[in-house]
Amino acid sequence: xxxxxxxTTPPTRDPVAEPPPLTPTLSPPGGEREPVHLEAxxxxxxxxxxxxxxxxxxxxxxxxxxxxxxxGLFDFGGSTTVFDEAGLIRGRLAxxxxxxxxxxxYCVLAPLxxxxxxxxxxxxxxxxxxxxxxxxPLTSHRAAFVFGPTxxxxxxxxxxxxxxxxxxxxxxxxxVFRVEGLPTTLPLPPVQALFRLSLGLGASR
Numbered sequence: 001x002x003x004x005x006x007x008t009t010p011p012t013r014d015p016v017a018e019p020p021p022l023t024p025t026l027s028p029p030g031g032e033r034e035p036v037h038l039e040a041x042x043x044x045x046x047x048x049x050x051x052x053x054x055x056x057x058x059x060x061x062x063x064x065x066x067x068x069x070x071x072g073l074f075d076f077g078g079s080t081t082v083f084d085e086a087g088l089i090r091g092r093l094a095x096x097x098x099x100x101x102x103x104x105x106y107c108v109l110a111p112l113x114x115x116x117x118x119x120x121x122x123x124x125x126x127x128x129x130x131x132x133x134x135x136x137p138l139t140s141h142r143a144a145f146v147f148g149p150t151x152x153x154x155x156x157x158x159x160x161x162x163x164x165x166x167x168x169x170x171x172x173x174x175x176v177f178r179v180e181g182l183p184t185t186l187p188l189p190p191v192q193a194l195f196r197l198s199l200g201l202g203a204s205r
Contacts, residue, residue: 036205037061041163043198049189052076055196067107067115067152073099073194075125082131082184091131093179093186099123099169103150113154119167120147125188127177142175144188159203165196 039059047053053076059069077095084090105117123146128139148168155162174188 035063037064037202038205039161039200039202041161041198041200043163043196043200045165045194045196047075047169048193048195049078051078053194053196055198057198057200061107064109065106067105067117069101069103069105069117071099071101071103071119073101075099077125078186080184080186082129082179082182084133084182088133089131090133090182090184091129091179093127093129093177093184095125095127095177095186095188097123097125099146101146101167105150105152113152113156115152115154117150117152118147119150120145122146123169123171123188125175125177127175127186129177129179138180140177142177144171144173144175146171156202159201161198161200161202163196163198163200165194165198167194167196168192169194 037060039057039061041057041059042055044052044054053073055071055073057069057071059067061067075097077097079092079094081089082091082093099121101119101121103117103119105115107113107115123144125142125144126139127142146169148170150165150167152163152165154164169192171188171190174190176185176187178185
């Protein structure tokens with residue numbers, strides 16, 4: 001016959017501890033973001049109106065979006081022929097100089113790293129008159145404030161960097177160079193477009 005136990009309960013077993021649910025983690029495109037990225041770039045380019053430029057740039061990228069940079073550029077400048085009142089050639093008037101351009105920008109990661117930002121810095125220009133028929137050949141220096149928007153597209157593969165920059169240089173009070181006693185002048189353009197191509201290395205910490 002069937003037997004029934006009254007007043008007792010079946011034995012219980014401790015529940016098996018289950019592992020906590022896993023929370024998925026998402027990584028930004030291109031891998032994990034590094035907190036600090038250092039870059040050193042060297043290159044050259046052109047300004048429009050036409051003049052060749054050499055450049056050296058150091059940059060600090062913080063958590064990918066913010067890029068802080070300091071660029072130094074040497075500008076070979078331009079030149080013009082010096083005429084007198086009668087239209088006779090007396091010599092040459094030439095300029096050259098450099099730019100110190102601190103900047104900051106916001107970057108996004110795509111197939112390329114794209115950054116948009118602004119620069120604000122100092123332009124130092126040297127003007128020199130020369131020629132056998134120029135009175136009192138002189139060399140003078142002028143400094144002017146410069147600012148403008150800038151954009152960069154950078155291809156990054158490991159430590160290797162290849163960057164293209166486009167910057168609009170605005171000089172509110174551009175210097176003007178003159179030859180003493182002669183009507184020739186050589187003004188600096190108030191607005192210039194600067195194109196640069198740079199190679200360099202970067203490291204993350």
